[in-house]
Amino acid sequence: xxxxxxxxxxxxxxxxxxxxxxxxxxxxxxxxxxxxxxxxxxxxxxxxxxxxxxxxxxxxxxxxxxxxxxxxxxxxxxxxxxxxxxxxxxxxxxxxxxxxxxxxxxxxxxxxxxxxxxxxxxxxxxxxxxxxxxxxxxxxxxxxxxxxxxxxxxxxxxxxxxxxxxxxxxxxxxxxxxxxxxxxxxxxxxxxxxxxxxxxxxxxxxxxxxxxxxxxxxxxxxxxxxxxxxxxxxxxxxxxxxxxxxxxxxxxxxxxxxxxxxxxxxxxxxxxxxxxxxxxxxxxxxxxxxxxxxxxxxxxxxxxxxxxxxxxxxxxxxxxxxxxxxxxxxxxxxx
Amino acid sequence: xxxxxxxxxxxxxxxxxxxxxxxxxxxxxxxxxxxxxxxxxxxxxxxxxxxxxxxxxxxxxxxxxxxxxxxxxxxxxxxxxxxxxxxxxxxxxxxxxxxxxxxxxxxxxxxxxxxxxxxxxxxxxxxxxxxxxxxxxxxxxxxxxxxxxxxxxxxxxxxxxxxxxxxxxxxxxxxxxxxxxxxx
Numbered sequence: 001x002x003x004x005x006x007x008x009x010x011x012x013x014x015x016x017x018x019x020x021x022x023x024x025x026x027x028x029x030x031x032x033x034x035x036x037x038x039x040x041x042x043x044x045x046x047x048x049x050x051x052x053x054x055x056x057x058x059x060x061x062x063x064x065x066x067x068x069x070x071x072x073x074x075x076x077x078x079x080x081x082x083x084x085x086x087x088x089x090x091x092x093x094x095x096x097x098x099x100x101x102x103x104x105x106x107x108x109x110x111x112x113x114x115x116x117x118x119x120x121x122x123x124x125x126x127x128x129x130x131x132x133x134x135x136x137x138x139x140x141x142x143x144x145x146x147x148x149x150x151x152x153x154x155x156x157x158x159x160x161x162x163x164x165x166x167x168x169x170x171x172x173x174x175x176x177x178x179x180x181x182x183x184x185x186x187x188x189x190x191x192x193x194x195x196x197x198x199x200x201x202x203x204x205x206x207x208x209x210x211x212x213x214x215x216x217x218x219x220x221x222x223x224x225x226x227x228x229x230x231x232x233x234x235x236x237x238x239x240x241x242x243x244x245x246x247x248x249x250x251x252x253x254x255x256x257x258x259x260x261x262x263x264x265x266x267x268x269x270x271x272x273x274x275x276x277x278x279x280x281x282x283x284x285x286x287x288x289x290x291x292x293x294x295x296x297x298x299x300x301x302x303x304x305x306x307x308x309x310x311x312x313x314x315x316x317x318x319x320x321x322x323x324x325x326x327x328x329x330x331x332x333x334x335x
Numbered sequence: 336x337x338x339x340x341x342x343x344x345x346x347x348x349x350x351x352x353x354x355x356x357x358x359x360x361x362x363x364x365x366x367x368x369x370x371x372x373x374x375x376x377x378x379x380x381x382x383x384x385x386x387x388x389x390x391x392x393x394x395x396x397x398x399x400x401x402x403x404x405x406x407x408x409x410x411x412x413x414x415x416x417x418x419x420x421x422x423x424x425x426x427x428x429x430x431x432x433x434x435x436x437x438x439x440x441x442x443x444x445x446x447x448x449x450x451x452x453x454x455x456x457x458x459x460x461x462x463x464x465x466x467x468x469x470x471x472x473x474x475x476x477x478x479x480x481x482x483x484x485x486x487x488x489x490x491x492x493x494x495x496x497x498x499x500x501x502x503x504x505x506x507x508x509x510x511x512x513x514x515x516x517x518x519x
Contacts, residue, residue: 261409
Protein backbone atom coordinates (compact mmCIF):
# COMPACT_ATOMS: atom_id res chain seq x y z
CA UNK A 1 0.00 0.00 0.00
CA UNK A 2 2.79 2.36 1.00
CA UNK A 3 4.72 1.59 -2.19
CA UNK A 4 1.63 2.28 -4.28
CA UNK A 5 1.07 5.65 -2.59
CA UNK A 6 4.68 6.57 -3.18
CA UNK A 7 4.36 5.60 -6.85
CA UNK A 8 1.15 7.61 -7.21
CA UNK A 9 2.77 10.63 -5.55
CA UNK A 10 5.85 10.46 -7.78
CA UNK A 11 3.68 10.19 -10.94
CA UNK A 12 1.68 13.21 -9.74
CA UNK A 13 4.90 15.13 -9.05
CA UNK A 14 6.16 14.30 -12.56
CA UNK A 15 2.86 15.42 -14.12
CA UNK A 16 2.98 18.68 -12.18
CA UNK A 17 6.62 19.25 -13.16
CA UNK A 18 5.33 19.41 -16.75
CA UNK A 19 3.32 22.48 -15.78
CA UNK A 20 6.46 24.53 -15.25
CA UNK A 21 8.42 26.22 -18.00
CA UNK A 22 8.52 29.18 -20.34
CA UNK A 23 5.07 28.51 -21.82
CA UNK A 24 2.70 27.48 -19.07
CA UNK A 25 -0.45 29.06 -17.67
CA UNK A 26 0.19 27.13 -14.44
CA UNK A 27 3.56 28.81 -13.94
CA UNK A 28 2.38 32.45 -13.90
CA UNK A 29 4.96 35.22 -14.24
CA UNK A 30 2.69 38.26 -14.11
CA UNK A 31 -0.37 39.55 -12.24
CA UNK A 32 -2.84 38.65 -15.00
CA UNK A 33 -1.47 35.14 -15.41
CA UNK A 34 -1.57 34.74 -11.64
CA UNK A 35 -5.21 35.80 -11.66
CA UNK A 36 -5.97 33.12 -14.25
CA UNK A 37 -3.95 30.45 -12.45
CA UNK A 38 -5.78 31.27 -9.20
CA UNK A 39 -9.15 30.95 -10.99
CA UNK A 40 -8.04 27.61 -12.43
CA UNK A 41 -6.94 26.13 -9.11
CA UNK A 42 -9.92 27.54 -7.22
CA UNK A 43 -12.42 26.12 -9.74
CA UNK A 44 -10.58 22.82 -9.81
CA UNK A 45 -10.55 22.56 -5.98
CA UNK A 46 -14.22 23.55 -5.47
CA UNK A 47 -15.53 21.34 -8.26
CA UNK A 48 -13.35 18.41 -7.20
CA UNK A 49 -14.68 18.73 -3.63
CA UNK A 50 -18.28 18.73 -4.93
CA UNK A 51 -17.59 15.77 -7.21
CA UNK A 52 -16.06 13.77 -4.35
CA UNK A 53 -18.98 14.66 -2.02
CA UNK A 54 -21.54 13.53 -4.62
CA UNK A 55 -19.68 10.29 -5.24
CA UNK A 56 -19.49 9.55 -1.51
CA UNK A 57 -23.22 10.25 -1.11
CA UNK A 58 -23.95 7.97 -4.07
CA UNK A 59 -21.86 5.11 -2.71
CA UNK A 60 -23.42 5.49 0.77
CA UNK A 61 -26.93 5.46 -0.73
CA UNK A 62 -26.15 2.33 -2.73
CA UNK A 63 -24.63 0.50 0.20
CA UNK A 64 -27.32 1.31 2.74
CA UNK A 65 -30.22 -1.08 2.84
CA UNK A 66 -33.21 -0.13 4.91
CA UNK A 67 -35.63 -2.73 6.36
CA UNK A 68 -38.16 -4.08 3.80
CA UNK A 69 -41.25 -1.90 3.72
CA UNK A 70 -44.63 -3.51 4.28
CA UNK A 71 -46.49 -1.40 1.74
CA UNK A 72 -44.28 0.25 -0.92
CA UNK A 73 -47.07 2.65 -1.90
CA UNK A 74 -47.70 3.96 1.61
CA UNK A 75 -46.82 7.63 2.07
CA UNK A 76 -44.91 8.76 5.13
CA UNK A 77 -45.59 12.55 5.40
CA UNK A 78 -42.74 13.27 7.85
CA UNK A 79 -40.19 11.37 5.73
CA UNK A 80 -41.41 13.08 2.57
CA UNK A 81 -41.00 16.50 4.12
CA UNK A 82 -37.46 15.66 5.26
CA UNK A 83 -36.53 14.50 1.73
CA UNK A 84 -38.04 17.66 0.26
CA UNK A 85 -35.95 19.84 2.58
CA UNK A 86 -32.75 18.00 1.74
CA UNK A 87 -33.34 18.14 -2.05
CA UNK A 88 -34.37 21.82 -1.94
CA UNK A 89 -31.35 22.63 0.23
CA UNK A 90 -28.95 20.91 -2.17
CA UNK A 91 -30.55 22.60 -5.19
CA UNK A 92 -30.13 25.97 -3.47
CA UNK A 93 -26.51 25.11 -2.64
CA UNK A 94 -25.90 24.30 -6.34
CA UNK A 95 -27.37 27.66 -7.33
CA UNK A 96 -25.28 29.50 -4.75
CA UNK A 97 -22.12 27.69 -5.89
CA UNK A 98 -22.73 28.66 -9.51
CA UNK A 99 -23.44 32.28 -8.51
CA UNK A 100 -20.36 32.54 -6.28
CA UNK A 101 -18.09 31.05 -8.94
CA UNK A 102 -19.58 33.44 -11.52
CA UNK A 103 -18.80 36.28 -9.13
CA UNK A 104 -15.18 35.17 -8.78
CA UNK A 105 -14.87 34.84 -12.55
CA UNK A 106 -16.38 38.31 -13.02
CA UNK A 107 -14.00 39.96 -10.55
CA UNK A 108 -11.01 38.22 -12.15
CA UNK A 109 -12.14 39.33 -15.59
CA UNK A 110 -12.23 42.92 -14.36
CA UNK A 111 -8.73 42.62 -12.95
CA UNK A 112 -7.55 41.03 -16.18
CA UNK A 113 -8.69 43.92 -18.35
CA UNK A 114 -8.09 46.77 -15.92
CA UNK A 115 -6.80 49.79 -17.84
CA UNK A 116 -3.56 51.18 -16.49
CA UNK A 117 -1.33 53.88 -17.89
CA UNK A 118 0.97 51.98 -20.23
CA UNK A 119 4.75 52.41 -20.43
CA UNK A 120 5.06 50.93 -23.92
CA UNK A 121 2.59 50.46 -26.77
CA UNK A 122 3.08 47.60 -29.21
CA UNK A 123 0.97 46.94 -32.28
CA UNK A 124 1.04 43.29 -33.32
CA UNK A 125 -0.29 42.34 -36.76
CA UNK A 126 -0.97 38.64 -37.32
CA UNK A 127 0.06 37.25 -40.69
CA UNK A 128 0.11 33.73 -42.08
CA UNK A 129 2.36 32.60 -40.26
CA UNK A 130 4.36 35.25 -38.43
CA UNK A 131 3.89 38.31 -36.22
CA UNK A 132 4.59 41.81 -37.47
CA UNK A 133 5.53 43.99 -34.51
CA UNK A 134 5.45 47.78 -34.40
CA UNK A 135 6.60 49.70 -31.33
CA UNK A 136 4.52 52.86 -31.34
CA UNK A 137 5.78 56.11 -29.88
CA UNK A 138 4.38 59.62 -29.86
CA UNK A 139 7.72 60.63 -31.36
CA UNK A 140 7.60 59.12 -34.87
CA UNK A 141 11.38 58.82 -35.06
CA UNK A 142 11.26 56.44 -32.10
CA UNK A 143 8.69 54.09 -33.66
CA UNK A 144 10.13 50.99 -35.28
CA UNK A 145 9.15 47.67 -36.80
CA UNK A 146 10.44 44.21 -35.96
CA UNK A 147 9.01 40.69 -36.07
CA UNK A 148 8.32 37.60 -34.00
CA UNK A 149 10.10 38.78 -30.83
CA UNK A 150 8.99 41.46 -28.38
CA UNK A 151 10.91 42.89 -25.46
CA UNK A 152 9.10 44.44 -22.50
CA UNK A 153 10.30 46.20 -19.34
CA UNK A 154 9.54 44.29 -16.14
CA UNK A 155 6.93 45.59 -13.75
CA UNK A 156 5.48 48.11 -16.23
CA UNK A 157 2.16 47.64 -18.01
CA UNK A 158 2.56 47.17 -21.76
CA UNK A 159 -0.37 47.91 -24.07
CA UNK A 160 -0.66 45.42 -26.93
CA UNK A 161 -2.90 46.33 -29.88
CA UNK A 162 -3.86 43.24 -31.85
CA UNK A 163 -4.86 43.36 -35.52
CA UNK A 164 -4.71 40.91 -38.40
CA UNK A 165 -3.72 41.21 -42.04
CA UNK A 166 -5.43 38.06 -43.31
CA UNK A 167 -7.32 35.54 -41.15
CA UNK A 168 -8.18 35.30 -37.45
CA UNK A 169 -5.18 34.55 -35.23
CA UNK A 170 -4.94 34.50 -31.44
CA UNK A 171 -2.16 35.92 -29.29
CA UNK A 172 -1.37 33.72 -26.32
CA UNK A 173 1.62 33.97 -24.00
CA UNK A 174 0.40 31.57 -21.27
CA UNK A 175 2.97 32.62 -18.67
CA UNK A 176 1.81 36.27 -18.85
CA UNK A 177 -1.79 36.54 -20.06
CA UNK A 178 -4.82 34.73 -21.43
CA UNK A 179 -5.70 34.44 -25.10
CA UNK A 180 -6.92 37.32 -27.25
CA UNK A 181 -7.96 37.07 -30.89
CA UNK A 182 -6.49 39.10 -33.76
CA UNK A 183 -9.39 39.84 -36.09
CA UNK A 184 -9.21 41.40 -39.57
CA UNK A 185 -10.77 44.85 -39.54
CA UNK A 186 -10.86 45.16 -35.76
CA UNK A 187 -8.39 46.13 -33.05
CA UNK A 188 -8.34 44.27 -29.73
CA UNK A 189 -6.29 45.63 -26.86
CA UNK A 190 -4.70 43.76 -23.97
CA UNK A 191 -2.17 44.65 -21.34
CA UNK A 192 0.84 42.60 -20.31
CA UNK A 193 2.88 42.87 -17.15
CA UNK A 194 5.87 40.66 -16.37
CA UNK A 195 7.03 40.46 -12.74
CA UNK A 196 10.63 39.48 -13.31
CA UNK A 197 13.13 39.19 -16.15
CA UNK A 198 12.69 36.08 -18.24
CA UNK A 199 11.94 34.67 -21.67
CA UNK A 200 8.42 33.48 -22.32
CA UNK A 201 7.09 31.75 -25.40
CA UNK A 202 3.78 32.53 -27.02
CA UNK A 203 1.85 30.69 -29.68
CA UNK A 204 -0.98 31.40 -32.12
CA UNK A 205 -4.02 29.90 -30.42
CA UNK A 206 -6.57 30.07 -33.25
CA UNK A 207 -6.20 27.67 -36.16
CA UNK A 208 -5.04 29.90 -39.00
CA UNK A 209 -3.92 27.56 -41.76
CA UNK A 210 -1.28 25.03 -42.67
CA UNK A 211 1.55 26.37 -40.49
CA UNK A 212 -0.53 27.43 -37.48
CA UNK A 213 1.61 25.19 -35.26
CA UNK A 214 4.77 27.00 -36.39
CA UNK A 215 3.57 30.47 -35.47
CA UNK A 216 5.42 31.21 -32.26
CA UNK A 217 6.35 34.49 -30.62
CA UNK A 218 8.96 35.20 -28.00
CA UNK A 219 8.47 37.69 -25.15
CA UNK A 220 11.69 38.81 -23.47
CA UNK A 221 11.10 40.64 -20.19
CA UNK A 222 14.12 42.57 -18.97
CA UNK A 223 14.84 45.41 -16.56
CA UNK A 224 14.26 48.98 -17.64
CA UNK A 225 17.92 49.71 -18.51
CA UNK A 226 18.34 46.59 -20.66
CA UNK A 227 15.02 47.30 -22.37
CA UNK A 228 16.05 50.88 -23.20
CA UNK A 229 19.37 49.62 -24.61
CA UNK A 230 17.51 47.09 -26.76
CA UNK A 231 15.03 49.67 -27.98
CA UNK A 232 17.75 52.18 -28.91
CA UNK A 233 19.55 49.44 -30.85
CA UNK A 234 16.35 48.45 -32.70
CA UNK A 235 15.55 52.05 -33.66
CA UNK A 236 18.89 52.40 -35.46
CA UNK A 237 19.14 51.49 -39.14
CA UNK A 238 21.20 48.46 -40.07
CA UNK A 239 24.96 48.98 -39.90
CA UNK A 240 26.77 48.74 -43.25
CA UNK A 241 28.56 45.40 -43.84
CA UNK A 242 31.84 45.19 -41.96
CA UNK A 243 33.70 42.68 -44.16
CA UNK A 244 33.89 41.77 -47.88
CA UNK A 245 31.78 38.61 -47.51
CA UNK A 246 28.94 40.49 -45.90
CA UNK A 247 29.28 43.22 -48.53
CA UNK A 248 28.74 40.55 -51.20
CA UNK A 249 25.83 39.26 -49.15
CA UNK A 250 24.20 42.70 -49.13
CA UNK A 251 24.65 42.99 -52.91
CA UNK A 252 23.13 39.54 -53.45
CA UNK A 253 20.28 40.40 -51.06
CA UNK A 254 19.48 43.57 -53.00
CA UNK A 255 19.65 41.97 -56.45
CA UNK A 256 17.59 38.84 -55.63
CA UNK A 257 13.88 38.36 -54.89
CA UNK A 258 14.52 39.08 -51.16
CA UNK A 259 13.85 42.81 -51.64
CA UNK A 260 10.39 42.20 -53.10
CA UNK A 261 9.06 41.35 -49.62
CA UNK A 262 11.63 42.11 -46.90
CA UNK A 263 12.99 45.40 -45.68
CA UNK A 264 16.33 46.26 -44.09
CA UNK A 265 16.30 49.86 -42.90
CA UNK A 266 19.29 51.77 -44.19
CA UNK A 267 19.34 49.87 -47.52
CA UNK A 268 17.06 50.15 -50.57
CA UNK A 269 15.24 46.96 -49.45
CA UNK A 270 11.79 48.17 -48.47
CA UNK A 271 9.31 45.31 -48.93
CA UNK A 272 6.47 45.39 -46.45
CA UNK A 273 4.83 41.98 -46.76
CA UNK A 274 7.37 39.84 -44.91
CA UNK A 275 9.25 40.15 -41.60
CA UNK A 276 11.47 43.20 -41.21
CA UNK A 277 15.09 41.98 -41.23
CA UNK A 278 16.85 45.15 -40.05
CA UNK A 279 18.09 43.47 -36.85
CA UNK A 280 17.30 39.85 -37.63
CA UNK A 281 20.66 38.74 -36.21
CA UNK A 282 19.66 40.00 -32.76
CA UNK A 283 16.63 37.71 -32.57
CA UNK A 284 16.80 34.30 -30.95
CA UNK A 285 14.61 32.46 -33.42
CA UNK A 286 13.96 32.33 -37.13
CA UNK A 287 10.68 31.83 -39.02
CA UNK A 288 8.35 32.63 -36.09
CA UNK A 289 9.97 30.45 -33.44
CA UNK A 290 10.63 27.54 -35.78
CA UNK A 291 14.45 27.42 -35.83
CA UNK A 292 17.06 28.82 -33.44
CA UNK A 293 18.84 31.64 -35.24
CA UNK A 294 22.21 30.60 -36.60
CA UNK A 295 24.06 31.05 -39.86
CA UNK A 296 23.40 27.43 -40.80
CA UNK A 297 19.68 27.69 -40.11
CA UNK A 298 19.47 30.96 -42.06
CA UNK A 299 21.06 29.26 -45.05
CA UNK A 300 18.79 26.20 -44.68
CA UNK A 301 15.73 28.43 -44.50
CA UNK A 302 16.72 30.40 -47.61
CA UNK A 303 17.48 27.26 -49.63
CA UNK A 304 14.36 25.28 -48.76
CA UNK A 305 11.72 27.14 -46.75
CA UNK A 306 9.06 24.63 -47.80
CA UNK A 307 11.04 21.73 -46.43
CA UNK A 308 10.86 23.41 -43.01
CA UNK A 309 7.43 25.10 -43.12
CA UNK A 310 5.44 23.65 -46.06
CA UNK A 311 3.06 26.22 -47.53
CA UNK A 312 4.89 29.26 -46.19
CA UNK A 313 4.84 32.38 -48.37
CA UNK A 314 8.64 32.49 -48.69
CA UNK A 315 9.31 31.03 -52.17
CA UNK A 316 12.03 28.69 -53.35
CA UNK A 317 14.49 30.84 -55.27
CA UNK A 318 17.20 30.34 -57.82
CA UNK A 319 20.41 31.28 -55.97
CA UNK A 320 24.05 30.39 -56.43
CA UNK A 321 25.55 28.44 -53.50
CA UNK A 322 28.06 31.25 -52.88
CA UNK A 323 25.28 33.81 -52.73
CA UNK A 324 23.42 31.77 -50.12
CA UNK A 325 26.51 31.71 -47.93
CA UNK A 326 27.07 35.45 -48.31
CA UNK A 327 23.42 36.33 -47.69
CA UNK A 328 23.36 34.16 -44.55
CA UNK A 329 26.55 35.85 -43.33
CA UNK A 330 25.05 39.27 -44.01
CA UNK A 331 21.78 38.51 -42.21
CA UNK A 332 23.48 36.85 -39.24
CA UNK A 333 25.53 40.03 -38.72
CA UNK A 334 22.47 42.31 -38.59
CA UNK A 335 22.61 42.67 -34.83
CA UNK B 336 -28.22 -5.50 -60.83
CA UNK B 337 -28.61 -3.87 -57.43
CA UNK B 338 -24.97 -4.63 -56.55
CA UNK B 339 -23.87 -3.08 -59.82
CA UNK B 340 -25.83 0.11 -59.09
CA UNK B 341 -24.34 0.27 -55.59
CA UNK B 342 -20.86 -0.17 -57.02
CA UNK B 343 -21.46 2.57 -59.58
CA UNK B 344 -22.73 4.90 -56.84
CA UNK B 345 -19.71 4.13 -54.66
CA UNK B 346 -17.39 4.84 -57.59
CA UNK B 347 -19.16 8.15 -58.20
CA UNK B 348 -18.94 9.08 -54.51
CA UNK B 349 -15.25 8.19 -54.36
CA UNK B 350 -14.58 10.32 -57.42
CA UNK B 351 -15.68 13.29 -55.30
CA UNK B 352 -12.79 12.68 -52.92
CA UNK B 353 -10.23 13.90 -55.40
CA UNK B 354 -8.63 17.11 -54.23
CA UNK B 355 -6.67 19.67 -56.10
CA UNK B 356 -2.94 19.14 -55.80
CA UNK B 357 -0.98 22.01 -54.35
CA UNK B 358 2.69 22.09 -55.07
CA UNK B 359 4.27 24.28 -52.39
CA UNK B 360 7.85 23.30 -53.08
CA UNK B 361 8.17 24.98 -56.44
CA UNK B 362 11.05 24.43 -58.80
CA UNK B 363 13.36 27.44 -58.78
CA UNK B 364 14.51 26.89 -62.36
CA UNK B 365 13.28 29.21 -65.07
CA UNK B 366 10.74 27.86 -67.56
CA UNK B 367 11.44 28.20 -71.27
CA UNK B 368 8.38 28.72 -73.43
CA UNK B 369 8.82 29.48 -77.10
CA UNK B 370 6.19 32.04 -77.90
CA UNK B 371 6.20 35.16 -80.02
CA UNK B 372 7.14 38.18 -77.92
CA UNK B 373 5.40 40.64 -80.27
CA UNK B 374 2.54 40.21 -82.70
CA UNK B 375 4.75 41.50 -85.54
CA UNK B 376 6.20 38.83 -87.83
CA UNK B 377 7.42 38.62 -91.41
CA UNK B 378 5.49 36.66 -94.06
CA UNK B 379 1.93 35.45 -94.18
CA UNK B 380 2.05 32.57 -91.72
CA UNK B 381 2.03 33.24 -87.99
CA UNK B 382 4.96 32.60 -85.70
CA UNK B 383 5.35 29.05 -84.42
CA UNK B 384 5.02 28.60 -80.69
CA UNK B 385 5.91 25.70 -78.46
CA UNK B 386 4.49 25.59 -74.94
CA UNK B 387 5.23 23.09 -72.19
CA UNK B 388 1.73 22.87 -70.72
CA UNK B 389 2.81 24.60 -67.51
CA UNK B 390 0.33 27.37 -68.34
CA UNK B 391 -2.63 24.96 -68.39
CA UNK B 392 -1.56 23.54 -65.04
CA UNK B 393 -1.38 26.99 -63.42
CA UNK B 394 -4.59 28.34 -64.99
CA UNK B 395 -6.69 25.46 -63.73
CA UNK B 396 -5.36 25.45 -60.18
CA UNK B 397 -7.32 27.44 -57.58
CA UNK B 398 -4.35 27.62 -55.19
CA UNK B 399 -2.04 29.11 -57.82
CA UNK B 400 -4.69 31.66 -58.90
CA UNK B 401 -5.36 32.70 -55.29
CA UNK B 402 -1.62 33.09 -54.67
CA UNK B 403 -1.42 35.14 -57.86
CA UNK B 404 -4.15 37.41 -56.56
CA UNK B 405 -2.24 37.98 -53.30
CA UNK B 406 1.03 38.62 -55.13
CA UNK B 407 -0.69 41.03 -57.52
CA UNK B 408 -1.38 43.22 -54.49
CA UNK B 409 1.90 42.55 -52.63
CA UNK B 410 4.12 43.34 -55.61
CA UNK B 411 2.16 46.52 -56.32
CA UNK B 412 0.79 45.65 -59.78
CA UNK B 413 -2.10 47.75 -58.46
CA UNK B 414 0.18 50.81 -58.61
CA UNK B 415 -0.07 51.01 -62.43
CA UNK B 416 -2.80 48.60 -63.51
CA UNK B 417 -5.19 49.42 -60.62
CA UNK B 418 -7.63 46.60 -59.92
CA UNK B 419 -7.55 45.67 -63.60
CA UNK B 420 -9.09 48.83 -64.96
CA UNK B 421 -5.70 50.29 -65.77
CA UNK B 422 -4.03 53.54 -64.81
CA UNK B 423 -0.64 54.50 -66.08
CA UNK B 424 -0.49 50.87 -67.26
CA UNK B 425 -2.99 49.23 -69.63
CA UNK B 426 -6.27 47.71 -68.43
CA UNK B 427 -6.20 43.98 -67.71
CA UNK B 428 -9.91 43.16 -67.46
CA UNK B 429 -10.62 43.90 -71.13
CA UNK B 430 -9.98 41.64 -74.13
CA UNK B 431 -7.30 43.80 -75.80
CA UNK B 432 -3.71 42.60 -75.51
CA UNK B 433 -0.82 44.57 -77.01
CA UNK B 434 1.75 41.83 -76.40
CA UNK B 435 -0.44 38.74 -76.51
CA UNK B 436 -3.02 37.43 -74.04
CA UNK B 437 -1.90 33.82 -73.56
CA UNK B 438 -0.45 32.96 -70.16
CA UNK B 439 2.95 32.35 -71.77
CA UNK B 440 2.88 35.85 -73.28
CA UNK B 441 1.94 37.41 -69.95
CA UNK B 442 4.75 35.49 -68.20
CA UNK B 443 7.15 36.94 -70.78
CA UNK B 444 5.74 40.42 -70.27
CA UNK B 445 6.25 40.24 -66.51
CA UNK B 446 9.66 38.59 -66.70
CA UNK B 447 11.18 40.71 -69.48
CA UNK B 448 9.26 43.97 -69.11
CA UNK B 449 7.79 46.05 -71.95
CA UNK B 450 8.67 49.46 -73.37
CA UNK B 451 7.24 52.59 -71.78
CA UNK B 452 6.86 51.61 -68.21
CA UNK B 453 6.51 47.87 -67.57
CA UNK B 454 9.65 46.94 -65.62
CA UNK B 455 11.41 43.60 -65.95
CA UNK B 456 11.01 41.35 -62.93
CA UNK B 457 13.57 38.77 -64.07
CA UNK B 458 15.54 37.66 -61.01
CA UNK B 459 13.23 39.61 -58.72
CA UNK B 460 10.15 37.38 -58.78
CA UNK B 461 10.77 33.61 -58.69
CA UNK B 462 9.57 31.86 -61.85
CA UNK B 463 6.61 30.02 -60.35
CA UNK B 464 5.30 33.20 -58.76
CA UNK B 465 5.41 34.90 -62.17
CA UNK B 466 3.25 32.05 -63.49
CA UNK B 467 0.85 32.48 -60.58
CA UNK B 468 0.49 36.21 -61.25
CA UNK B 469 0.06 35.60 -64.99
CA UNK B 470 -2.66 33.02 -64.27
CA UNK B 471 -4.42 35.52 -62.05
CA UNK B 472 -4.16 38.24 -64.70
CA UNK B 473 -5.85 35.80 -67.14
CA UNK B 474 -8.63 35.25 -64.59
CA UNK B 475 -9.37 39.00 -64.54
CA UNK B 476 -10.79 38.76 -68.06
CA UNK B 477 -12.47 35.43 -67.37
CA UNK B 478 -10.04 33.26 -69.30
CA UNK B 479 -9.51 30.54 -66.68
CA UNK B 480 -11.88 27.75 -65.53
CA UNK B 481 -14.66 29.28 -63.41
CA UNK B 482 -14.33 26.66 -60.68
CA UNK B 483 -10.67 27.59 -60.15
CA UNK B 484 -10.92 31.39 -60.32
CA UNK B 485 -10.91 33.32 -57.01
CA UNK B 486 -14.40 34.00 -55.68
CA UNK B 487 -13.80 36.60 -53.02
CA UNK B 488 -11.66 39.55 -51.99
CA UNK B 489 -10.03 40.05 -48.60
CA UNK B 490 -10.77 43.75 -48.97
CA UNK B 491 -13.57 45.83 -50.45
CA UNK B 492 -14.64 44.61 -53.87
CA UNK B 493 -13.70 46.97 -56.70
CA UNK B 494 -15.58 44.75 -59.22
CA UNK B 495 -17.35 41.38 -59.37
CA UNK B 496 -15.23 38.41 -58.26
CA UNK B 497 -13.05 36.76 -60.90
CA UNK B 498 -15.23 33.64 -61.08
CA UNK B 499 -18.23 35.77 -62.04
CA UNK B 500 -16.40 37.72 -64.74
CA UNK B 501 -17.71 36.98 -68.24
CA UNK B 502 -15.12 35.50 -70.60
CA UNK B 503 -13.45 37.93 -72.99
CA UNK B 504 -11.22 35.91 -75.37
CA UNK B 505 -7.99 37.82 -76.04
CA UNK B 506 -7.73 39.81 -79.26
CA UNK B 507 -4.60 41.55 -80.45
CA UNK B 508 -4.89 45.30 -80.40
CA UNK B 509 -4.41 48.31 -78.27
CA UNK B 510 -1.95 51.03 -78.85
CA UNK B 511 1.60 49.78 -79.09
CA UNK B 512 3.68 52.65 -77.84
CA UNK B 513 5.99 54.09 -80.55
CA UNK B 514 9.09 52.78 -78.80
CA UNK B 515 7.62 49.28 -78.86
CA UNK B 516 7.08 49.24 -82.61
CA UNK B 517 9.56 47.83 -85.09
CA UNK B 518 11.79 50.44 -86.69
CA UNK B 519 10.39 51.65 -90.00
